[in-house]
Each structure stands twice: as structure tokens, then as C-alpha cells.
Amino acid sequence: MKEHKTSPLVWPLRALGLGALIGVWAFGNGPGGISPLVLPTIPRVLEALGEALSQFSTYEAAAITFGEILAAFIIASVFGLAAGFWAARTPLRLQVFQSIFVWGYLAPLILFYPIFILSFGTGVGSKIGYGAVSAFFPIAYNSLRAFATVQPTMLKVAKAFGASSFQTDFLIKLPSALPLISSGVRIGAGASMITVIFAEMLASTAGLGYQLALNSQTFAAPQAFAMIILLMALVGVLQGLVNLLLTPRRDRGKIINVAH
Amino acid sequence: MKTQARIGRVAVVVAGLLVWELLTRFDLIDSDFVSTPIAVGVAFTEMLRNSEVLSALASTGGNILLAFIIGTVIGVIAGTVMGLSKTLWQAYSAPLLFLMSTPKSIFLPIFILLCGIGSTSAVVFGAFEAAVFVTINVAAGMALVEDRHMKVARAFKASWAQTILAVVLPSALPGIFTALWFGIRHAFIGVLIAELWASSDGVGGLIRVYAEQLHTDKTLALMLAVTFLAIIAGTIWNHLETRLTRWRQSSAAGAATTTATS
Amino acid sequence: MRMSINDVSVTFTRAGSTVEALKDINLSLHEGEFVALLGPSGCGKSTLLTCLGGLMTPTKGEIVVGDSVVENPDPRRAAFVFQDYSLLPWKNILDNVGVGLRFAGVGKQERRQRSQELLEMMGLSQWGESHPGQLSGGMQQRVAVARALAMDPSILLMDEPFGALDEQTRRSLGESISTVLTQNKQTVVLVTHSLDEAIYWADRVIVMSARPGRVMAEVQIRQPRPRPLEFIAQEDFAQLRSQLFLMLNEAMGHDQQANPLEPQRA
CATH class of the missing domain: 3.40.50.300 (P-loop containing nucleotide triphosphate hydrolases)
Structure with missing residues (x-):
């Protein structure tokens, strides 16, 4: 990616975008005639946000959501990496499981939540299980591709210098597979966020997603909007953590590929 | 190898079904919760004759198509504008990328509040999901246009329209293809999510209703049918994409080096 | 001139x-x-x-x-032959040679004929339907020369x-x-x-x-x-x-x- 000088217009343009959003919102409330029951006014939302931030239960809910996403992500990463590594070991397995992982990737797993509720109940377990399953496939698929596409010349070098198969795995295959693995893990992190939060919204008893659904179903619009803002903040923190974890130190500050 | 792989894939799927059936048969897991493959198969064949299911499929299909068209049109326009202007890209790419990797479902309540419960909010939400992904991918596709190819167009005196047709479009084609795919996929997911969360009609609503009534077999049959359609669509799309951008493979090495340096 | x-x-x-x-x-x-x-x-x-x-x-x-x-x-x-060839990878060799003629509005028939002549001159006549990625660097450079010469500069x-x-x-x-x-x-x-x-x-x-x-x-x-x-x-x-x-x-x-x-x- 080429480095371009940042235009001096960038921040004014961003301010303009934010201004436009607020303007449309305010217009909707005022001259637009949208009922505040449906679209709460900005001061009411800020008030509700302040209220939420002053309550301990909000932090508890955020911690639950955060923990669920983290657990789902870790489980999916461990199993996904192991599955990708195992499946890339022989050409036949590679061909068989590559397709199966792609199918899992393509399947709209977000629809399968009712099954998880039935099997694991509405508690924390079903969110973790569900999040882990949906993050598993992208991680497994990308790891498989990563281990399968190690450059033949590198393997030749390993052979020529008498590396054992264990050494080949850890000194050659793993490092050269890392970039692709990390993009898989990144997609997996996104998938676990999407599924866990949606699962909380659908059927749950705790977490920020549950609070959002509850407020929205009881038509507490300002509170619902406040929850949306909190969830965006939580997602921002999680994304920041994932970036910190996956971006090699030398590449920090640059935008890494955006493929999803 | 190819047939071996095909047999292997079938074997894995059959083994999975067999394990599922045996686990429920010996009551190791409760068939109320996960049903059994045979029950799901029966429910599936019944489903094909059920007018409730068929009309739900039709209405959801229509919603997805509408969401895809609206979302793609908005996304292509926004993405082209952002791809052509470096300043706009610099200003708005970061917020858009954040939006892209944020679970869009958290905005669902806004759509429901504004558009009500039903088809309208499903379509609008699906279009919103699709538009975000299409915008980013079209803009990223435009970034694939290489300066040296633009220089060729200038040096050989191409008109504005010729430059677009001969250089910009072919360079951006892979990005545009990806964008369209994301448009379909996210219109699909968006509509189903909206239906699943707050609507009693459409496939999403039906899945919820079946699940609430503990009709696990019907729920699974419907889910698997939708999944199957999604996988088929994805596979067809992959083949189509490979065909239309075939030149990229023959120059894969060249493409890799140019993207690494540019 | x-x-x-x-x-x-x-x-x-x-x-x-x-x-x-x-x-x-x-x-x-x-x-x-x-x-x-x-x-x-x-x-x-x-x-x-x-x-x-x-x-x-x-x-x-x-x-x-x-x-x-x-x-x-x-x-x-004045027609350019660039250092890095810069052939358009999505066009076949014949169309790459004729790209300048196409921009100039020369009809397809004439364009193809002229491009074919130049490919023959460069000893690449059998490569017309291939894509740049399939050619070696030296061959690509000859195509780039043919592309420039096609304009009769x-x-x-x-x-x-x-x-x-x-x-x-x-x-x-x-x-x-x-x-x-x-x-x-x-x-x-x-x-x-x-x-x-x-x-x-x-x-x-x-x-x-x-x-x-x-x-x-x-x-x-x-x-x-x-x-x-x-x-x-x-x-x-x-x-x-x-x-x-x-x-x-x-x-x-x-x-x-x-x-x-x-x-x-x-």
C-alpha cells in the first residue's frame, strides 16, 4: 500500500459527516416529526447513557458479554488451528476438509441459534458454544490454507539442512503460515463478536445484548440507544485488542487488509 | 485423487449423520433438543409440500432480492466515489471499516423502531448490511488500479471513457465481484437476522416459531435447506468469479509482486 | 520528423x-x-x-x-516503451499490441491485422491469444515494443x-x-x-x-x-x-x- 500524505481535509470531512448525522437526527426529532418514542432526542439518549454508566449492573453486563466473546474466540482458535493443522497433513485430507470448512464458512450459522438454545439453554454456555462454532470455520479454513501453501523451496531448504519433521513443522511451516492464520483469526474474532451479541439479543438473561433487546422490546428507546453506543464501544475495545495481538510490531499503525 | 476426495467428503458427512443418529438412538443426547437425521429428513420432505413454508420462502427471497438491489446500488455509488477520491477515502474509510467489523445486529432495534416489525425493516436492514460491505469492497477494488497501467492509457492517448473501460474496470473487476458477492451474502444474512429477531413471517420468523414450539425437526430442516441454498450459491459464485477473472491466475506471480510493492 | x-x-x-x-x-x-x-x-x-x-x-x-x-x-x-513493460494483464497479447490503435478508434479488422504483422516482426506470432502472465520478461518486452510500433510513431x-x-x-x-x-x-x-x-x-x-x-x-x-x-x-x-x-x-x-x-x- 502506498503511503499518501494525509489531506488536511480529513478531519473537517469527518466532522462534517458527524455533523450531518446529528443534523439528520435532530431534524427527525424536530421538523421531521418523528415521535420521540421511536427516535429519542439526543439529550435523552445522553442522559440514559450517563444513567447506564453510573450503574454497576451495566459493567457486570459488559463483563459477561466480554467474557463470552473471549471464551468463544479462544476455544475456536485452539480447535480451528488444530483442525487446520491436522487437515493439511495429507493431500487427501486437505481436499476433503478444505471443502467442508468452506461449507461451514458459507453456511449462515447465525440462523442456527435456536438449536444452541435448545441444547445448552439460555445461559452463558450456549453463547460461548455458538460463538465458538461460528468462529471455528474461518479459523480452520485459513489455517488449513496456511499450512498447505508453505513454499516448496522452504521445505526443500529444511530437507537439505536435515531438519526433522518436528523442526520442519515448528521452524518452517508455522512461521510461514502465520500471516494467513492471523487473517483467519481476525475473521474468527469478528464472527464470535457477531454471533455472541446476536445470541444475547435473541434469547438470554444477561449481557449488554440482552439489555439492548430488553430495552427495545419494552420501547425504552433512549436506553436502547445508550446500549447501542456501549456495545459499539465494547466492540471497539475488542477490535483494538485483536489488532494489538495480531499486528506484528513493525506493521503497527498501518491498515492491514480488509478482506472479510 | 478427485474421486477419492469426493468419496472422502461424502464419508465425513455420512459419518457425522451416523454419529448424530446413534447418539440420539442410545439416548446419549436428548432427541428433543437436536432431533435425529431421519426425523429431519422426514420433516424436510413434508416441508416441500407445506404452503406455509413455501410462501415464507417466497417472501424472504423477495426481501433478500430487494435488499440486495438497494444495498448494492447505494454501495456501488458510494464505493466508486470513495475509490476515486483519496481524500474521501482517508476521511471515511476508518469509520466504515469499524462499521464493517461491528456486529450490525446491534443496530436492529433502531430499524425496528423506525420501520416497524415486518418486511420493511427486514429489507432496510438487509440493504444496510449489504451497502456497508459493497462500499468497502468497491472502493478497495478501485485501489487495485495500478498507476503504471493508467500511465499506459495516458501515453497511448485513451479518452476518459476508454480509460474507464480498458483499464479501470478490468483492474477493479475482482474487487467488484467480491463486492457483489458480499452484497448478496449480507443482504441474505441481514434479512434473515431481522426476521429471526422480530418478525413472525418469512423464513426467519418461521424458524423462531418452530423453535419456540420445540419442533426441532422442522427447525433444523428449514435451517439446513437455507444453508444448502447458501452453499450452492457460494459455490456457483466462486466458479463464476474464477472464470471471469482468469487472467489473474496466469499472472498470479506478477500480481503478487506488484501488490507487494505498490 | x-x-x-x-x-x-x-x-x-x-x-x-x-x-x-x-x-x-x-x-x-x-x-x-x-x-x-x-x-x-x-x-x-x-x-x-x-x-x-x-x-x-x-x-x-x-x-x-x-x-x-x-x-x-x-x-x-512519440510512443513509449516502459521499463516494466506495463502490459495490461487482462488483455491477450494481440489486444495489448493493438491497444493504442483501439484508443485511436481504428476498426477491429485493421487493428488485428496490424497487430498480427507486428507480432510476426517480433517473432511472437503464435502467442497472440496468450495473456501477458504466460510470457517471459523478454517476450513481454517485445510485446511492449510492438505496442509502441503499432502506432507508427x-x-x-x-x-x-x-x-x-x-x-x-x-x-x-x-x-x-x-x-x-x-x-x-x-x-x-x-x-x-x-x-x-x-x-x-x-x-x-x-x-x-x-x-x-x-x-x-x-x-x-x-x-x-x-x-x-x-x-x-x-x-x-x-x-x-x-x-x-x-x-x-x-x-x-x-x-x-x-x-x-x-x-x-x-
């Missing part, structure tokens, strides 16, 4: 500071002449070529071809066309292209940093100095063209080579460090 370069200077502004890339260049070319611009990295020779083709406007001075001033690119007046502008190729390929490609250009009586400006290339190809070698780029000296090569490869082994060649070597050394003279200007070649 005659080309004259009158008092051309180019200055760049980079991060606040100005860099003089070219200063007071005066040159003229006869019809059918083959001129090589030789100089150390960063002497602005590629910048000069870019100006000759109208891809860049000089800060000062003008370039006149025939009786019109060069302001915009026109491949019929008054002047051919070549920017280190063999820079990315290995020695053997350069030699054999040099010989075959040289023959084609001589037979066509093509006026050519070649940018190179290779002594051998300049002497083997050109009627006249212009030696340029770096920062700011100026014309240092001119050397006539009287050997008739096209020259056989054996020319490289002859006494004349060796003499010219050592003469140019000394000039080039002097051109680099005061500052022998790698020049930071090189990467900004337009």
Missing part, C-alpha cells in the same frame, strides 16, 4: 524542498537517428524522456516535434527497456529489435545506464551528469546499423567503451553516492 529540445529545465518540489532534476537541456534529433541518453542513476534521463513524450511538462523551455510544441501525450508522435521512446532482463536475453533481444528498428528507419530515444547498450544501439550517445541533470558530452558511433553482435568484441567498441566510461565517471565525479532522486522517476 525532427525533434528539438530547447532550454528544458525541470524542478520538483518534494516535502518543501526543491530539487533540480534537469537544467538547460538543449538537443536536437534528426529523422531516423538513434540517440541514447546515458547517465548515472538520478541524472534525470527518465524525466527527460517523460517530457519528450508529453507525460510531463517541463518547468521551463519547450520540446518541439516537426512544427508543434509537445504538450500532451500523442502516441503517433515518429519517435520511439524507450526507458531502460532491458533493465529487468538477464544478460543473455538482453543481447539477443537487442539484436532482433535493433534490426527491426533500423529497417523501419525509426527515430529512437533510448534511456539507459548501460555503456554496452548505448554503444551497441545508438548513432549518438549523450552523456548526462547528475543533480542537476545536464548534458555533459556527446559521442558519435559511426559503425553502420544494424550492428552484428560481434561488434561488441571489436577494438572500436572497446575504445568507445573506455572513452564513455571515463566520461561517465566524471559525470558522477563529485558525488558518487546512490542518488535519492532515482525512485521518483515519473
Whole structure:
């Protein structure tokens, strides 16, 4: 990616975008005639946000959501990496499981939540299980591709210098597979966020997603909007953590590929 | 190898079904919760004759198509504008990328509040999901246009329209293809999510209703049918994409080096 | 057609500071002449070529071809062969050769016929339906030459066309292209940093100095063209080579460090 000088217009343009959003919102409330029951006014939302931030239960809910996403992500990463590594070991397995992982990737797993509720109940377990399953496939698929596409010349070098198969795995295959693995893990992190939060919204008893659904179903619009803002903040923190974890130190500050 | 792989894939799927059936048969897991493959198969064949299911499929299909068209049109326009202007890209790419990797479902309540419960909010939400992904991918596709190819167009005196047709479009084609795919996929997911969360009609609503009534077999049959359609669509799309951008493979090495340096 | 370069200077502004890339260049070319611009990295020779083709406007001075001033690119007046080939990877070879003709609105039939002729001239007639990715670097460069020649340009502008190729390929490609250009009586400006290339190809070698780029000296090569490869082994060649070597050394003279200007070649 080429480095371009940042235009001096960038921040004014961003301010303009934010201004436009607020303007449309305010217009909707005022001259637009949208009922505040449906679209709460900005001061009411800020008030509700302040209220939420002053309550301990909000932090508890955020911690639950955060923990669920983290657990789902870790489980999916461990199993996904192991599955990708195992499946890339022989050409036949590679061909068989590559397709199966792609199918899992393509399947709209977000629809399968009712099954998880039935099997694991509405508690924390079903969110973790569900999040882990949906993050598993992208991680497994990308790891498989990563281990399968190690450059033949590198393997030749390993052979020529008498590396054992264990050494080949850890000194050659793993490092050269890392970039692709990390993009898989990144997609997996996104998938676990999407599924866990949606699962909380659908059927749950705790977490920020549950609070959002509850407020929205009881038509507490300002509170619902406040929850949306909190969830965006939580997602921002999680994304920041994932970036910190996956971006090699030398590449920090640059935008890494955006493929999803 | 190819047939071996095909047999292997079938074997894995059959083994999975067999394990599922045996686990429920010996009551190791409760068939109320996960049903059994045979029950799901029966429910599936019944489903094909059920007018409730068929009309739900039709209405959801229509919603997805509408969401895809609206979302793609908005996304292509926004993405082209952002791809052509470096300043706009610099200003708005970061917020858009954040939006892209944020679970869009958290905005669902806004759509429901504004558009009500039903088809309208499903379509609008699906279009919103699709538009975000299409915008980013079209803009990223435009970034694939290489300066040296633009220089060729200038040096050989191409008109504005010729430059677009001969250089910009072919360079951006892979990005545009990806964008369209994301448009379909996210219109699909968006509509189903909206239906699943707050609507009693459409496939999403039906899945919820079946699940609430503990009709696990019907729920699974419907889910698997939708999944199957999604996988088929994805596979067809992959083949189509490979065909239309075939030149990229023959120059894969060249493409890799140019993207690494540019 | 005659080309004259009158008092051309180019200055760049980079991060606040100005860099003089070219200063007071005066040159003229006869019809059918083959001129090589030789100089150390960063002497602005590629910048000069870019100006000759109208891809860049000089800060000062003008370039006149025939009786019109060069302001915009026109491949019929001066066609480029770029250093990195820059073939369009999604078009097949035949369409790549014909791309300039297509931009000029030449009909499909005529375009294909002309492109096929040029591919034959370059010894690539059986590759018309292939894509650039399937060809070696040397073959791609021949396609790039054919693409430029298809425009029947008054002047051919070549920017280190063999820079990315290995020695053997350069030699054999040099010989075959040289023959084609001589037979066509093509006026050519070649940018190179290779002594051998300049002497083997050109009627006249212009030696340029770096920062700011100026014309240092001119050397006539009287050997008739096209020259056989054996020319490289002859006494004349060796003499010219050592003469140019000394000039080039002097051109680099005061500052022998790698020049930071090189990467900004337009």
C-alpha cells in the first residue's frame, strides 16, 4: 500500500459527516416529526447513557458479554488451528476438509441459534458454544490454507539442512503460515463478536445484548440507544485488542487488509 | 485423487449423520433438543409440500432480492466515489471499516423502531448490511488500479471513457465481484437476522416459531435447506468469479509482486 | 520528423524542498537517428524522456516535434516503451499490441491485422491469444515494443527497456529489435545506464551528469546499423567503451553516492 500524505481535509470531512448525522437526527426529532418514542432526542439518549454508566449492573453486563466473546474466540482458535493443522497433513485430507470448512464458512450459522438454545439453554454456555462454532470455520479454513501453501523451496531448504519433521513443522511451516492464520483469526474474532451479541439479543438473561433487546422490546428507546453506543464501544475495545495481538510490531499503525 | 476426495467428503458427512443418529438412538443426547437425521429428513420432505413454508420462502427471497438491489446500488455509488477520491477515502474509510467489523445486529432495534416489525425493516436492514460491505469492497477494488497501467492509457492517448473501460474496470473487476458477492451474502444474512429477531413471517420468523414450539425437526430442516441454498450459491459464485477473472491466475506471480510493492 | 529540445529545465518540489532534476537541456534529433541518453542513476534521463513524450511538462523551455510544441501525450508522435513493460494483464497479447490503435478508434479488422504483422516482426506470432502472465520478461518486452510500433510513431521512446532482463536475453533481444528498428528507419530515444547498450544501439550517445541533470558530452558511433553482435568484441567498441566510461565517471565525479532522486522517476 502506498503511503499518501494525509489531506488536511480529513478531519473537517469527518466532522462534517458527524455533523450531518446529528443534523439528520435532530431534524427527525424536530421538523421531521418523528415521535420521540421511536427516535429519542439526543439529550435523552445522553442522559440514559450517563444513567447506564453510573450503574454497576451495566459493567457486570459488559463483563459477561466480554467474557463470552473471549471464551468463544479462544476455544475456536485452539480447535480451528488444530483442525487446520491436522487437515493439511495429507493431500487427501486437505481436499476433503478444505471443502467442508468452506461449507461451514458459507453456511449462515447465525440462523442456527435456536438449536444452541435448545441444547445448552439460555445461559452463558450456549453463547460461548455458538460463538465458538461460528468462529471455528474461518479459523480452520485459513489455517488449513496456511499450512498447505508453505513454499516448496522452504521445505526443500529444511530437507537439505536435515531438519526433522518436528523442526520442519515448528521452524518452517508455522512461521510461514502465520500471516494467513492471523487473517483467519481476525475473521474468527469478528464472527464470535457477531454471533455472541446476536445470541444475547435473541434469547438470554444477561449481557449488554440482552439489555439492548430488553430495552427495545419494552420501547425504552433512549436506553436502547445508550446500549447501542456501549456495545459499539465494547466492540471497539475488542477490535483494538485483536489488532494489538495480531499486528506484528513493525506493521503497527498501518491498515492491514480488509478482506472479510 | 478427485474421486477419492469426493468419496472422502461424502464419508465425513455420512459419518457425522451416523454419529448424530446413534447418539440420539442410545439416548446419549436428548432427541428433543437436536432431533435425529431421519426425523429431519422426514420433516424436510413434508416441508416441500407445506404452503406455509413455501410462501415464507417466497417472501424472504423477495426481501433478500430487494435488499440486495438497494444495498448494492447505494454501495456501488458510494464505493466508486470513495475509490476515486483519496481524500474521501482517508476521511471515511476508518469509520466504515469499524462499521464493517461491528456486529450490525446491534443496530436492529433502531430499524425496528423506525420501520416497524415486518418486511420493511427486514429489507432496510438487509440493504444496510449489504451497502456497508459493497462500499468497502468497491472502493478497495478501485485501489487495485495500478498507476503504471493508467500511465499506459495516458501515453497511448485513451479518452476518459476508454480509460474507464480498458483499464479501470478490468483492474477493479475482482474487487467488484467480491463486492457483489458480499452484497448478496449480507443482504441474505441481514434479512434473515431481522426476521429471526422480530418478525413472525418469512423464513426467519418461521424458524423462531418452530423453535419456540420445540419442533426441532422442522427447525433444523428449514435451517439446513437455507444453508444448502447458501452453499450452492457460494459455490456457483466462486466458479463464476474464477472464470471471469482468469487472467489473474496466469499472472498470479506478477500480481503478487506488484501488490507487494505498490 | 525532427525533434528539438530547447532550454528544458525541470524542478520538483518534494516535502518543501526543491530539487533540480534537469537544467538547460538543449538537443536536437534528426529523422531516423538513434540517440541514447546515458547517465548515472538520478541524472534525470527518465524525466527527460517523460517530457519528450508529453507525460510531463517541463518547468521551463519547450520540446518541439516537426512544427508543434509537445504538450500532451500523442502516441503517433512519440510512443513509449516502459521499463516494466506495463502490459495490461487482462488483455491477450494481440489486444495489448493493438491497444493504442483501439484508443485511436481504428476498426477491429485493421487493428488485428496490424497487430498480427507486428507480432510476426517480433517473432511472437503464435502467442497472440496468450495473456501477458504466460510470457517471459523478454517476450513481454517485445510485446511492449510492438505496442509502441503499432502506432507508427515518429519517435520511439524507450526507458531502460532491458533493465529487468538477464544478460543473455538482453543481447539477443537487442539484436532482433535493433534490426527491426533500423529497417523501419525509426527515430529512437533510448534511456539507459548501460555503456554496452548505448554503444551497441545508438548513432549518438549523450552523456548526462547528475543533480542537476545536464548534458555533459556527446559521442558519435559511426559503425553502420544494424550492428552484428560481434561488434561488441571489436577494438572500436572497446575504445568507445573506455572513452564513455571515463566520461561517465566524471559525470558522477563529485558525488558518487546512490542518488535519492532515482525512485521518483515519473
